Amino acid sequence: MxxxxxxxxxxxxxxxxxxxxxxxxxxxxxxxxxxxxxxxxxxxxxxxxxxxxxxxxxxxxxxxxxxxxxxxxxxxxxxxxxxxxxxxxxxxxxxxxxxxxxxxxxxxxxxxxxxxxxxxxxxxxxxxxxxxxxxxxxxxxxxxxxxxxxxxxxxxxxxxxxxxxxxxxxxxxxxxxxxxxxxxxxxxxxxxxxxxxxxxxxxxxxxxxxxxxxxxxxxxxxxxxxxxxxxxxxxxxxxxxxxxxxxxxxxxVEPARAPDGTYSEFPGDDSREINVFNSIFLNIVDGRHDTQADLAELGLPPSFAQYAGNGWWHPHPARIDPLYPGYRDRMSRGNVVAYFAHHPGRTLEVLDRAATDQLTARPDYLGxxxxxxxxxxxxxxxxxxxxxxxxxxxxxxxxxxxxxxxxxxxxxxxxxxxxxxxxxxxxxxxxxxxxxxxxxxxxxxxxxxxxxxxxxxxxxxxxxxxxxxxxxxxxxxxx
Structure with a gap:
């Protein structure tokens, strides 16, 4: 047929x-x-x-x-x-x-x-x-x-x-x-x-x-x-x-427990503060720019300059400072977004570094x-x-x-x-x-x-x- x-x-x-x-x-x-x-x-x-x-x-x-x-x-x-x-x-x-x-x-x-x-x-x-x-x-x-x-x-x-x-x-x-x-x-x-x-x-x-x-x-x-x-x-x-x-x-899933001890039903809230903290101290207060001006812009104390470039898991991070609990509310996405919105040059610098990361394609620490x-x-x-x-x-x-x-x-x-x-x-x-x-x-x-x-x-x-x-x-x- x-x-x-x-x-x-x-x-x-x-x-x-x-x-x-x-x-x-x-x-x-x-x-x-x-x-x-x-x-x-x-x-x-x-x-x-x-x-x-x-x-x-x-x-x-x-x-x-x-x-x-x-x-x-x-x-x-x-x-x-x-x-x-x-x-x-x-x-x-x-x-x-x-x-x-x-x-x-x-x-x-x-x-x-x-x-x-x-x-x-x-x-x-x-x-x-x-x-x-x-x-x-x-x-x-x-x-x-x-x-x-x-x-x-x-x-x-x-x-x-x-x-x-x-x-x-x-x-x-x-x-x-x-x-x-x-x-x-x-x-x-x-x-x-x-x-x-x-x-x-x-x-x-x-x-x-x-x-x-x-x-x-x-x-x-x-x-x-x-x-x-x-x-x-x-x-x-x-x-x-x-x-x-x-x-x-x-x-x-299990309610997320954030580093400040609070709980939330939203996914990823247990790492939200960590992510924002790293963005602030690795992307903005990185020790390679005007640290005091950046701290003032973010509403953080001048003494935090000693933690510039230190992420959440660094041996000497800002989160261990006695003053940190009083400034935890500054570790917010809104604060980071506002900073980048008012500093297009710095934003472009971060994006350029991220473009290099993307095209690098492969992290060297994953065996x-x-x-x-x-x-x-x-x-x-x-x-x-x-x-x-x-x-x-x-x-x-x-x-x-x-x-x-x-x-x-x-x-x-x-x-x-x-x-x-x-x-x-x-x-x-x-x-x-x-x-x-x-x-x-x-x-x-x-x-x-x-x-x-x-x-x-x-x-x-x-x-x-x-x-x-x-x-x-x-x-x-x-x-």
Missing amino acids: KLEAPDRQLGAEARLGIGVFGASLALFVVRFLVPRPIAMSNNGDGGRVLCGAGITWKGLPEPFVHLAYAPTPSAPCRPTYLLTQSWLADLAVRIGRLMGLQGTLSLVVLGLLSSVIAAAAVTAIVLGLPHPRRTRLFVAAGLLLVVADSAFFGYFAAILGEGTAFLGLLLAVGGLLLTAREGRWSYAGMAVTFAGGVLAVNAKVQTLTILPILAVAILLVRPGTLRGARRWASAVLVIGAIGAVTLYAQQS SFDQEAGFPPHAQEHRVPVVSWLTSLISPLGLFALAPLWLLVLSRTWVQRRGPLGVVLAFLLAVSLTQFGTAALGDGIEGVKHQSVALFALLTALTLCGLRRLTGRQQPTVP
């Missing part, structure tokens, strides 16, 4: 999807396990992810990776805010029980699970692109280079929050593109967008700002052939579902190997260094290198503004810019690590920007 054109098209799409998923997964598994497993070592915050997976762990920053975290007889804990990496870690624990691991979290299982999701996300993007097969395969290759890059891939098998942010962004992009296709593809796209949105928004407190940006993108993407009330109802349903899951998940691998502390793998090597080359230029990349994505967004690809590019650019600003001005430490989500979003957008060159003036061929 001769297949009708729609059936042939569906069969071709199915073969393309299966092929891309299988090839991507195989490459990710080899990249992860050969010659031995790799991850990212704990920077000291990993206890949150483990706690969400039912494992109590109170460890300091570690130079090596623990490939397995076993349950301990200590009292059970509840995380003070949710990281969706905990969900994947919990699932990995459950899978491990089927393998006889007795509740142990195996980072090998976690890494394989993340690899499956990453391969599915790449496949969703490829199937969502309305372009010829050859073009889509080129995009798939570019995405594989970004995802598998040494600056990002290790987070998938780590007890850190960035991994699910990357996975969620990829799924959200694939879901938005699929939503714009006709028929069942559109409904599949909504489901994928929902899954990606939940993962990305709840990956870290820093990524909660992705929710309103994704909501706008969902409203702007036209769901296949749906029109009128059905179109808006479907968009509102997806947005509402992401918001409801986020609200439920973030309210189900890749377990201790039994025989490498020195903090040793890092460089199996796929292409993208991060290129960005690190231009990192000394700071904003002079980063701003042109933003403008390139913006120009491609304008060209594609009438289609779903334009919405996706705008979404990724907005995520990159907001994550950049939040990490740059909201916390003065771990700048390279905190910029990783912004860089991943930008590089994904740049990969999709290459579509115009690959397709020239060709018209889309996939309905």
Whole structure:
């Protein structure tokens, strides 16, 4: 029996999807396990992810990776805010029980699970692109280079929050593109967008700002052939579902106890004062500018000049000063925002330093190997260094290198503004810019690590920007 054109098209799409998923997964598994497993070592915050997976762990920053975290007889804990990496870690624990691991979290299982999701996300993007097969395969290759890059891939098998942010962004992009296709593809796209949105928004407190940006993108993407009330109802349903899951998940955690002893239901409030403190004493009162003038502007006493450049965990921080409790109210986001608003030159200086951090791509203190691998502390793998090597080359230029990349994505967004690809590019650019600003001005430490989500979003957008060159003036061929 001769297949009708729609059936042939569906069969071709199915073969393309299966092929891309299988090839991507195989490459990710080899990249992860050969010659031995790799991850990212704990920077000291990993206890949150483990706690969400039912494992109590109170460890300091570690130079090596623990490939397995076993349950301990200590009292059970509840995380003070949710990281969706905990969900994947919990699932990995459950899978491990089927393998006889007795509740142990195996980072090998976690890494394989993340690899499956990453391969599915790449496949969703490829199937969502309305372009010829050859073009889509080129995009798939570019995405594989970004995802598998040494600056990002290790987070998938780590007890850190960035991994699910990357996975969620990829799924959200694939879901938005699929939503714009006709028929069942559109409904599949909504489901994928929902899954990606939940993962990305709840990956870290820093990524909660992705929710309103994704909501706008969902409203702007036209769901296949749906029109009128059905179109808006479907968009509102997806947005509402992401918001409801986020609200439920973030309210189900332990109330946060801030350093001043107060409690709050808001996620991340246990570290709010710490973040603001670091922003003030590392970004503003840093010892390299007019310290007394900066202290006066912030409403802090002149004697705090002795703490210039000393962060929260420094051996001699301002928080141990007898005067500090009387000035704790000055450790507020509003105070920091007001300072930066009135000092554009200093703000630009901080942003330029943050741009260098972002393009550096990889912090040097997160090791890749377990201790039994025989490498020195903090040793890092460089199996796929292409993208991060290129960005690190231009990192000394700071904003002079980063701003042109933003403008390139913006120009491609304008060209594609009438289609779903334009919405996706705008979404990724907005995520990159907001994550950049939040990490740059909201916390003065771990700048390279905190910029990783912004860089991943930008590089994904740049990969999709290459579509115009690959397709020239060709018209889309996939309905």
